[in-house]
């Protein structure tokens with residue numbers, strides 16, 4: 001019998017302030033799956049995921065001081081399989097260029113990037129179903 005190799009999805013989780021409650025709810029829905037993933041996050045988002053859901057997360061700097069760029073650097077190095085980035089389209093962000101750079105890096109490297117809850121659910125459902133089969 002051929003041995004199966006199970007790969008652990010590497011997921012980046014990021015949410016702007018008004019979307020953080022959505023992120024916590026979303027991550028709670030997929031908690032069992034996410035516990036088996038390698039997670040990275042921007043600073044404040046990662047802190048909430050760890051404190052409120054008990055997830056083990058590699059926390060980068062907060063978004064406005066370079067966290068999005070750090071996630072982008074991981075992605076460019078091939079260390080991220082998927083980005084869940086709950087952006088707030090209604091609030092101007094001081095680090096808009098960093099946000100655009102991260103989303104652009106996803107497109108350059110063909111990495112799935114979910115920027116709203118509906119898309120994130122589709123992506124996480126698909127990944128969790130694939131990991132059940134592995």
Ligand SMILES: O=C(CO)COP(=O)(O)O
Pocket residue numbers: 014015016017041042043044045046061062063064067068099
């Ligand atoms: O600003 C962010 C993404 O652009 C998120 O950063 P925090 O998770 O530190 O709030």
